[in-house]
Amino acid sequence: MRRFPIALLSACSRLVLGAAQSADFPVPVQFPIHCNSTASLFRALEASLSPDAAVFYPGSEGFQTATKRWSELESPMADVLIVPATEDDVAKTVRQAHEYGFPVLAFNGVHGSITTLGGMKRGVAISLRQLSSVEVAEDGKTATIGGGTASKFVTDTLWEAGKQTVTGTCECVSYLGPALGGGHGWLQGHHGLVADQFTSMNVVLASGELRTINSSSDLWWAVKGAGQNFGIVTSVTVKAYDIEHTDWAIETLIFSGDSVEAVYETANKHFSDLDPSVINWSYWLNMPEVDPDRPVILFYIIQEGVTEVDPMYTKPFRDIGPLSCEAKSGTYRDLATWTGIAVDSPPCQKAGLANPRFPMYLRQYNVAAQREVYDIFAAEVGGDSPFSASLFMFEAYPQQGVRAVDRETTAFAFRDDSLLAAPLLTYAPAGKEREDEAKRIGNKLRNILRQGSGREELHAYVNYAYGDENSKGWYGHEPWRQDRLRELKRKYDPKYRFSFYAPVA
CATH class of the missing domain: 3.30.465.10 (Uridine Diphospho-n-acetylenolpyruvylglucosamine Reductase; domain 3)
Incomplete structure (x- = not known):
């Protein structure tokens, strides 16, 4: 030692x-x-x-x-x-x-x-970095993953065995980090959230006891969505699936800011209920080589099981008139590189920057709100702004596998929402004044989207959370959810030892 x-x-x-x-x-x-x-x-x-x-x-x-x-x-x-x-x-x-x-x-x-x-x-x-391992069961139906294993290692190890499971999309994060907050992934249209794959886990409780739990434990409900509050997961056994499709394809379209209404009207029309094999993401970001004046819309259409994205998905967007269009084909393991979240991609580097996000779930795009937040975002991150490296993220995953799980059976509360939106404000730390400015901008953008949704409640993805959303925003507004979380907290962590990541109120 x-x-x-x-x-x-x-x-x-x-x-x-x-x-x-x-x-x-x-x-x-x-x-x-x-x-x-x-x-x-x-x-x-x-x-x-x-x-x-x-x-x-x-x-x-x-x-x-x-x-x-x-x-x-x-x-x-x-x-x-x-x-x-x-x-x-x-x-x-x-x-x-x-x-x-x-x-x-x-x-x-x-x-x-x-x-x-x-x-x-x-x-x-x-x-937990030394607790990195992936072991596929002899029957191939499950895999046991160490508590410190990175998502890319899980994907690559299972792929070599002809298997896969739902993981977070970003290669450089841990497998369990996103999973304990529910966890969105490329394969969720088929199989559900990352947390929906759990079959058992070893967890160190606040008492220091190392316990194996599964669906027979009352704690099982909580660890699938609010798991950071109840212990340290040292290993987890999850469902593993045969690889059905080795082929994946992507089409990347870039639009100017003038196309905000057209792009998101078209997305509402054609992507309101995504096929399980199709994912749609978009980013707003500065690309001076494409548009020196305003952020562009980087629009991804991803499809499983093909070498070219079906024109039925791409043509409506091509008809809008993108600034550019690029098609690629490969395998599941290319997705992170294509979308800029691979281990060697800029967003995965620890560059000494602040990266707060301000997430909220939506049912569909309010086009007028999209225009309003685009104009504000463009004004705040343009020119020599300290926030010029920022992104606005919109993630649309297929939901069939997520909604197939009874929403009352896990602490993850937002299975009925279709879209995940979040401004990501990237800046060099420069004291409290800049921090406060980032918080003001981020919450202003998020509040416009929330008001446009017609919903008073904030539904926030806990893995992207800023920190001011509160327990209801992270874990659901129904009183029974909050009561159940508090009851389990009192039972398993009465002195609130595990209370630094989105704590249960």
Whole structure:
């Protein structure tokens, strides 16, 4: 086990801070932490872990590398980083940290950008990166995935075995990160959300107990949509499927801002109920080489099982008059590269930028609202704006597999919504004034879309959440949902140890 000297114990006498800085969220029980208890904890942890585990402290290269985040906004802070090599290492870490009153935060790809993470001002960070594995069962019907496995590794390993499952779309994020919040994926039209694939999991509870749970557990409902609140998943067994189609195709059309109404009217007409084999995404972004004055509309039409997207899907959009049109064919493993979210794509790089998102689900596009938010977005990110690298994302997935699951059987609450929209405001950190400006812009854009939807309630995808949406916005507005989450929280995490990622209120 690698050990690195303690570089930071100057604030030993401080109290452990609460889970979030808002009274809307519960606060973990506070424990006084003194230098002697801090040192005792770290010595005890190091002595108890397996030989391949690692321990890093602030100031070391290992700590900096492992904790560097994709979004440098409201980053969590920790006194020590544990890199467990076994599931039992995770359980030991949680038990001892909680015995000494330290909060715990587990992570893998460090792509979570929600501001509630900033509520962790000190404690024990756990990187699950060594728990990376994919094992296909002998019957080929399931696969067991380690808690720190990246999505690309899952996809590639299963593909080589002639199998696949639903994963998040972005290659560089972890498999379980998106899954615990529901998880959208390319194959959801056939099989449902990422979380819908779970058959069992090993999870370390707030007590430090390592338990295997499945559909017989009352906690099963909660981990499929609100899982970050209830424990650390060290491995999960999921459904695996034979690869039915090796061929995939995409057509990428670029439109000027003048085409907003035409593009989204046409999308409402032709993509209001997508075939399970078709996905439609669009981005608004600055491409000065195409349009030096305003953001363009980058419009993707993706189809499974073909080498060319069927003209019945592409012709209505070609008829609008795009600035350009490009067709490609390949396999499932090309999708992330085509859509700009592969491991080596710019959005997957940790470049020291802030990347807050402001998501909301929609049933269909309100074309007038699309025009209004486009004009505001263009004004805010144009020219020499500090937000010029920003995107506005619109994701439309087929919903048949998602809606086939009874919406009352999981904590993921928004199975009836068809579209996921989110401005992603990218900027170099420059203090609170810029942070506040990004928050103002993002919420203004989101509120226009919400008002255009005719719905008072905010339905927000928790994996994209900014942090101010509240528990109802993340997990559903029905009172029974909130009551059930609170009841399970009291049972499994009564001291609110796991309360830094979209906490249950």
